[in-house]
Amino acid sequence: xxxxxxxxxxxxxxxxxxxxxxxxxxxxxxxxxxxxxxxxxxxxxxxxxxxxxxxxxxxxxxxxxxxxxxxxxxxxxxxxxxxxxxxxxxxxxxxxxxxxxxxxxxxxxxxxxxxxxxxxxxxxxxxxxxxxxxxxxxxxxxxxxxxxxxxxxxxxxxxxxxxxxxxxxxxxxxxxxxxxxxxxxxxxxxxxxxxxxxxxxxxxxxxxxxxxxxxxxxxxxxxxxxxxxxxxxxxxxxxxxxxxxxxxxxxxxxxxxxxxxxxxxxxxxxxxxxxxxxxxxxxxxxxxxxxxxxxxxxxxxxxxxxxxxxxxxxxxxxxxxxxxxxxxxxxxxxxxxxxxxxxxxxxxxxxxxxxxxxxxxxxxxxxxxxxxxxxxxxxxxxxxxxxxxxxxxxxxxxxxxxxxxxxxxxxxxxxxxxxxxxxxxxxxxxxxxxxxxxxxxxxxxxxxxxxxxxxxxxxxxxxxxxxxxxxxxxxxxxxxxxxxxxxxxxxxxxxxxxxxxxxxxxxxxxxxxxxxxxxxxxxxxxxxxxxxxxxxxxxxxxxxxxxxxxxxxxxxxxxxxxxxxxxxxxxxxxxxxxxxxxxxxxxxxxxxxxxxxxxxxxxxxxxxxxxxxxxxxxxxxxxxxxxxxxxxxxxxxxxxxxxxxxxxxxxxxxxxxxxxxxxxxxxxxxxxxxxxxxxxxxxxxxxxxxxxxxxxxxxxxxxxxxxxxxxxxxxxxxxxxxxxxxxxxxxxxxxxxxx
Ligand code: GDG
Numbered sequence: 003x004x005x006x007x008x009x010x011x012x013x014x015x016x017x018x019x020x021x022x023x024x025x026x027x028x029x030x031x032x033x034x035x036x037x038x039x040x041x042x043x044x045x046x047x048x049x050x051x052x053x054x055x056x057x058x059x060x061x062x063x064x065x066x067x068x069x070x071x072x073x074x075x076x077x078x079x080x081x082x083x084x085x086x087x088x089x090x091x092x093x094x095x096x097x098x099x100x101x102x103x104x105x106x107x108x109x110x111x112x113x114x115x116x117x118x119x120x121x122x123x124x125x126x127x128x129x130x131x132x133x134x135x136x137x138x139x140x141x142x143x144x145x146x147x148x149x150x151x152x153x154x155x156x157x158x159x160x161x162x163x164x165x166x167x168x169x170x171x172x173x174x175x176x177x178x179x180x181x182x183x184x185x186x187x188x189x190x191x192x193x194x195x196x197x198x199x200x201x202x203x204x205x206x207x208x209x210x211x212x213x214x215x216x217x218x219x220x221x222x223x224x225x226x227x228x229x230x231x232x233x234x235x236x237x238x239x240x241x242x243x244x245x246x247x248x249x250x251x252x253x254x255x256x257x258x259x260x261x262x263x264x265x266x267x268x269x270x271x272x273x274x275x276x277x278x279x280x281x282x283x284x285x286x287x288x289x290x291x292x293x294x295x296x297x298x299x300x301x302x303x304x305x306x307x308x309x310x311x312x313x314x315x316x317x318x319x320x321x322x323x324x325x326x327x328x329x330x331x332x333x334x335x336x337x338x339x340x341x342x343x344x345x346x347x348x349x350x351x352x353x354x355x356x357x358x359x360x361x362x363x364x365x366x367x368x369x370x371x372x373x374x375x376x377x378x379x380x381x382x383x384x385x386x387x388x389x390x391x392x393x394x395x396x397x398x399x400x401x402x403x404x405x406x407x408x409x410x411x412x413x414x415x416x417x418x419x420x421x422x423x424x425x426x427x428x429x430x431x432x433x434x435x436x437x438x439x440x441x442x443x444x445x446x447x448x449x450x451x452x453x454x455x456x457x458x459x460x461x462x463x464x465x466x467x468x469x470x471x472x473x474x475x476x477x478x479x480x481x482x483x484x485x486x487x488x489x490x491x492x493x494x495x496x497x498x499x500x501x502x503x504x505x506x507x508x509x510x511x512x513x514x515x516x517x518x519x520x521x522x523x524x525x526x527x528x529x530x531x532x533x534x535x536x537x538x539x540x541x542x543x544x545x546x547x548x549x550x551x552x553x554x555x556x557x558x559x560x561x562x563x564x565x566x567x568x569x570x571x572x573x574x575x576x577x578x579x580x581x582x583x584x585x586x587x588x589x590x591x592x593x594x595x596x597x598x599x600x601x602x603x604x605x606x607x608x609x610x611x612x613x614x615x616x617x618x619x620x621x622x623x624x625x626x627x628x629x630x631x632x633x634x635x636x637x638x639x640x641x642x643x644x645x646x647x648x649x650x651x652x653x654x655x656x657x658x659x660x661x662x663x664x665x666x667x668x669x670x671x672x673x674x675x676x677x678x679x680x681x682x683x684x685x686x687x688x689x690x691x692x693x694x695x696x697x698x699x700x701x702x703x704x705x706x707x708x709x710x711x712x713x714x715x716x717x718x719x720x721x722x723x724x725x726x727x728x729x730x731x732x733x734x735x736x737x738x739x740x741x
Contacts, residue, residue, distance in 0.1 A: 007055045007146045007464065009038060010137060012097070012153035014083050017062030018073065025065065025073055027081060038456070057083040058136055064090050086136040088129060095125035097153070098321055104187075105152045109176050110284045110378040113186050115323055123191055130156040130198075138164055146464065149202070151175045156194060159201030167475075171467040172202040173245070176380040177406070178212040181625075184219045192223050200236060203470040206245040206463050208381045208406040213244050221624050232473075234708050237718045239477050241470040245463045246410055247381050248455040251448065254363070254390035272347075273308045273433055276369035278362065278384045279376070280317040281354075283327055286377040286402065286419040287314065291334040291350070293375070293425035298342050298349065300423075301430045305342060308433065310373065311351040313365065328354075366391035371432045372399045374407075375419040381406040385414070390451055395441040398432035400425070410450065413443035477708055482715035487726070490682070490702050494730050497680030498538050502730075503669055503693060504530075506545040508653055508686035509706050509723055515621045517547075517609075522555055529724065532731045534560040534574070542672055544568070544665050546652065546689060548611045549578050567650070567659060567689055568668030569613040581671060584613045585660050588645045592638070592658050599634050603627060613660040620654035631656055653687045666692030673698070683713070684723055 015035035016027045029035075061083075065073050070087050077083045088096070099122030107115035133154060137147060138161070146169045149157050158170050178184075184192060196219060199205050207213050213231060220226045226235040233240045275294075279285040294310050314331065318324045335352045342349045357365060366372075372388040382405040389399055389411065401407065401414035408416055415428045482490070494500060504510060510530075511520045522530075534541040542562040545552060549565040549572070556563055563572045572578045593610075596617050600606045605621040617634075619627040635656055638649045646661030669683065673696070683693050686706035694703040694712040705711035706723055717723060 005144050005146060006142065007148055008058055008137060008141060009055055009148050009150065010058045010133065010154060010157065011150040012060055012101070014057050014059040014061050014077075014081075014085065015039060016081065016083075018065065018085075020063065020065075025063070025069075025076075027061075027077070030062070038460070055082065056140060057081070058133070058140065059083070059086060060088055060093070061085040064088065064093075084136060084140045086133055088132060092125055092128065094320075095122050096129040098318070100126035101153045102318060102321065105155075106176070106284075108183060108186060109152060109179050111177070111179060111183055112283060112378075113183055115283065116186070118188060123188075127156060127194075130154060130160055133157050134160040134164065137161060141165070141168070145169070146171065146467065148173065148464070148467070156198035157201075159198045162201035167478075169467060169471045170202045171204045171206065171463060171470075172199055173206040173463065174212065174380070175208070175247075177209075177378060178207055178215045178219070180215045181218045181222045184215070185222070189223075192219070196220055196223055197236075200233075200238060200240055202240065203474055204463070204467040205240065205242045206466075207242070208244065208246050209409050210244045212380075212406075213242050216242055218625065221628065225624055227624070227628060234477075234710070237708050239470070239473045239708065241466070241473070243466060245459060245466075246406065246454065247383070248451060248457075248459045249383055249386045249390060250456050251390040251452045254366075254387050255393050272306075273304075273371065274369045275308060275310045275371045275373050275429065276313070276365055276388070277310065277373045277375070278313040278315075278357075278365070279374075280315045281324060281328060281331070282317060283323065284376055284378050286375045287312070287327070288330050288334055289377065289419055289422075290373060290375045290425070291331070291338060293419075293422040294350070294373075294429070295334075295338050295341075296422040297426035297429045298338075300426050304430070304433065305349075306344070306347045308429075309347075309349060309351055311353070311365070311369065313353045313355075313357060313362075315356045316354060363391060367393075370397050371429065372397070372401075373425075373429070374399065374405065375402040375417060375425060376405050377402070377419050379405040379407070381410075383407075385411055386451055389444060389447045392444050392448070395444045395448070396437060397444065398435050398440055399444075399447070400428045400432055410454070411447050413446045477716070480714075480716045482704055482717050482722070482726075486715060490726075491729055493702070494680050494682070497678075499676065499678045500539045500680040501672060501678040501682070502533065502539065502541045503544050503672065503681070503683040504541065505665075505685035505687065505690050505693075506543055506547065508720070509684050509690075510720065512720060513620065513653065517618065517620075518551075526724075527556075527559065529727055529731060530556075530561060531559055533727060540672075540678075542668075544668055544683075544685075544690075544693060546616070546655075546657065548609075553578075562672065564665070564668045564672075566611045566613055567657070567663055568665050568671075569611075569660065569663045571668065571671065580613075581667060582662060585646060586613060588642070588647050588658075588660070589615060592642070592647070595634075595638070595641070596658070599630065603630055613663055614657050616655050616657040618655050627654075650689050652689045657689075664692040665689060666696035669693045669696040685713075 016029045018025045019028050064087055074085050077085055099119060103117045103122060134157060141147060147161060148171045150173050152174060158172050161168055161170055217228050220233055226233050231242045277290060298305055335350045338350050339348055366388050374382060374385040376382060385399060385401050385407045399414040401411055401416055402419040403416045404419060415432055417424045417428045507513060510526060511522060514520050530541060533539055540562060542564055543556060544564040546567045547565055549570050552563045552565050560574045562574060568581055570578050570580055593615060596608055596615055600608050600617055603619060603622055606617060606619040609616040609618060619631060635649055635651055638658060648659045648661055650657045650659055681697055681701035683697055684704045685693060691712050697703055703713035704715045704717055705713035706717055706719060708716055
């Protein structure tokens with residue numbers, strides 16, 4: 003069976019319109035719909051590739067409940083679509099309230115326009131559940147679910163909870179803001195939004211800048227670092243990447259010339275500048291008009307010879323900010339036309355309406371310059387479509403550097419949309435640009451657009467989604483549970499000479515800002531004691547802690563203690579002895595370097611042990627720490643290249659250790675003391691990896707957390723480790739399900 007792709011977006015690419023004979027479906031204008039239309043049309047008849055697609059979304063109307071079933075059925079049959087019906091009042095709070103009143107301004111960097119209304123947030127959450135239910139109703143096993151845009155950022159996790167193995171992708175069409183802006187959201191909302199996205203296997207953005215912002219927010223808000231865009235946290239692996247959207251170039255280049263009338267009056271007499279956008283404060287429409295006015299002032303030779311045709315598509319009319327914007331634009335157009343216009347020439351031709359697709363294509367073709375100057379824009383398809391329509395390679399694109407498209411259309415004249423002089427100069431330069439340069443720039447952009455069209459965008463995203471999902475499955479297969487856990491417990495019970503090698507921090511006890519605060523409680527001491535009192539079992543605590551702390555906490559128990567990552571060992575009721583001669587001469591050179599760094603990174607502190615110096619940075623600003631520590635680790639590795647020391651990057655700690663001291667050495671020493679027929683090592687950290695590597699092939703090893711590891715298995719967290727140890731300590735097998 004060919005797999006299906008469920009495209010989930012707030013709006014379906016058409017709306018329901020109530021007519022006399024029932025509902026009809028009317029096409030809607032929109033970036034996503036336009037982009038995906040080419041794709042779905044191309045893929046559907048073949049049924050190959052990623053297979054059929056089915057849209058899930060709001061149809062723009064709320065039929066009476068009794069009629070909803072029939073409408074849904076017709077939609078499925080005629081349009082490959084499944085509607086999510088939402089009560090209009092709820093829709094208003096969700097769409098106008100949270101989506102366009104909070105997320106849209108904030109994510110575009112217009113924080114002054116954002117409102118933070120708890121009722122709107124609650125509706126946002128409620129609507130996600132409606133979408134979840136709709137998707138679950140139509141999703142079949144094996145389907146890929148591709149969720150689109152800021153309206154549905156909580157949906158990936160809601161679906162994940164319901165279907166843990168579903169293949170889920172998410173794409174954000176608008177910018178993802180930098181942390182300084184994202185943090186303006188109430189903390190709980192910010193967390194829920196990020197965790198909502200975590201439900202996806204792959205999260206896509208238009209540019210690397212947005213990817214970086216997202217990763218930065220994940221680090222700052224949730225404390226989750228990443229490795230080349232892959233976050234492994236909270237039991238899951240999530241990939242984030244840049245997938246700049248493309249368009250169907252062939253379609254725009256070959257748009258039919260059906261119209262007899264010109265789309266924009268005034269053809270032939272003047273150079274034509276075109277702009278097309280939805281009425282929105284992010285699009286920089288008043289700023290553009292001011293820049294055009296400045297252009298006429300600064301370069302009066304163009305007066306009477308150029309015209310700006312500005313198509314403004316009405317949008318979000320119910321929202322006050324948009325009504326105000328409309329009045330501002332009206333006033334500015336009036337002012338410029340009043341100031342510069344004559345009876346034979348109107349500088350600004352202002353069309354406040356949508357054009358039909360043919361008229362838009364004609365307008366693209368009839369213009370000489372496209373002036374696309376949003377203050378912020380996820381991508382901007384108009385710029386791309388205009389370039390695609392230039393079949394003769396004439397014309398100049400003046401493009402805002404704040405649009406995601408500026409990355410793809412590098413040969414445009416790029417401007418800062420707030421800088422009137424810059425835009426005015428760019429218009430002047432565009433009008434004077436020789437045809438040969440126009441052609442070479444357009445050719446370069448057109449061929450890039452052709453290479454990176456919308457079909458490639460979809461294929462690329464879906465292919466990466468497939469491999470991100472495979473990552474997830476690999477991770478899942480490594481989870482200790484069910485049969486693998488039973489085998490482990492069975493092997494333990496059948497063995498007579500067992501060795502347990504257990505790390506402490508992050509494995510048996512949680513981390514705390516102050517490392518002294520995680521003293522073992524009586525429960526843990528009792529559990530470890532009961533394991534170690536069985537004469538068949540040796541339990542070693544293999545820790546990075548210093549001797550004194552381990553002694554204070556575990557002295558007098560039947561455990562073997564290993565301190566400082568294997569530098570010291572102390573058998574039960576024995577005395578500490580070093581595993582190898584301790585070399586400490588290197589400390590003199592390294593100590594001042596680490597001390598200087600600790601002083602520069604607020605909240606961090608040094609801990610000096612006999613054979614190592616540890617720089618702890620758990621309490622610090624994670625962003626700052628991450629960047630600084632990587633640099634220092636690099637520097638130290640180079641500085642110590644000729645010394646017998648190791649640089650270990652542990653969990654929020656960087657440690658410089660005497661050479662040859664690591665948990666692997668300690669594990670080997672314990673393994674060599676006598677033969678064992680069952681070995682289990684558990685740890686949570688990169689410093690435990692040496693221990694895993696030192697084990698014989700048949701040994702069991704478990705990494706706590708979902709990181710990639712040399713261990714054979716992963717468990718989710720400390721609770722799973724304790725649960726397993728309790729099972730091992732239990733006199734008989736616990737009844738299945740008792741966990
Ligand atoms: C979001 C992001 C990102 C416009 N006017 C008319 C008309 N259009 C069509 C254009 C184009 C689309 O609408 C507009 O696309 P944009 O990219 O400019 O903006 P959004 O719709 O807000 O889209 C944006 C996009 O998602 C894709 O990821 O680029 O940054 O905000 O296709 O042709 N179509 C017709 N008449 C018009 O008057 N027929």
